[in-house]
Amino acid sequence: KFSCGGGNEAAWFLAALFFCYTMTPFLIFLLNHIKTIKNHILFCIGIYSILIFVDTALLIFHKQNDLFFWRLPALKLLEYSIGISLGVLFKKYFLNINSKKKIKSICKNMLDIFIICLFFGCMFLYPHQTLNIFYADLICVPVISICLFYLCIDDRNILQSFLSNKFILFLSNISFEGYLIHMVVMELLKPYCLLHINTIQDMLYIFLLLFSLTVLFSYLFKKFLPKILDYLNFFKE
Secondary structure (H helix, E strand, O other): OOOOOOOOHHHHHHHHHHHHHHHHHHHHHHHHOOOOHHHHHHHHHHHHHHHHHHHHHHHHOOOOOHHHHHOOHHHHHHHHHHHHHHHHHHHHHHOOOOHHHOOOHHHHHHHHHHHHHHHHHHHHOOOOHHHHHHHHHHHHHHHHHHHHHHHOOOOOOHHHHHHOOHHHHHHHHOHHHHHHHHHHHHHHOHHHHHHHOOOHHHHHHHHHHHHHHHHHHHHHHHHHHHHHHHHHHHHHO
16 A cells, blocks of 8 residues: 555655655746746745645546555645645745834734744644545645744744754754654554553553654654765765
């Protein structure tokens, strides 16, 4: 069974990155030739429309291996294109806007709370399994894009304090390694976890255990991998 469009989650993730990184120079070249904010927005809407059209087609023509087609790494190019285009749009037209002149402090705090609730609401209120991928692209892609756009604005209050926390920055620094390692940790401890998930308290303990081990191994991997590579290069020379 191809649970993630071929191979395991880490292999799928690396394949998706390969497609996206390969296309990045071409996307940047194209976006640099879009001269107006209107055309940038139309480009984002166009890519989003194509994404929803593809999702709708896959949803209508339901096949036995539908999850394989849903999660083909190449399809992630559409979502990635939206992210890159929004980044270029922000850099060109919104980077130098002073938010202090536009939103007062109390309004910014209320907006922060709304953005947090919107983000987590969309992430955790998924519909039935057969619709979750369509829901992710239809609802979550715009919400995530708005959140990322909003996070780039200077002079936030609640979110600025939260995201500049040292622990959050530490987790962000090892997030790539964490994504690759967390599935290994979960698979190795699956027999133990299945035997001990009886109460909510047990689930909390298991979550803390898996999270702690993932963070630990991700940190060690990030810290010692450059040293190991240098060591191997020394023998090659």
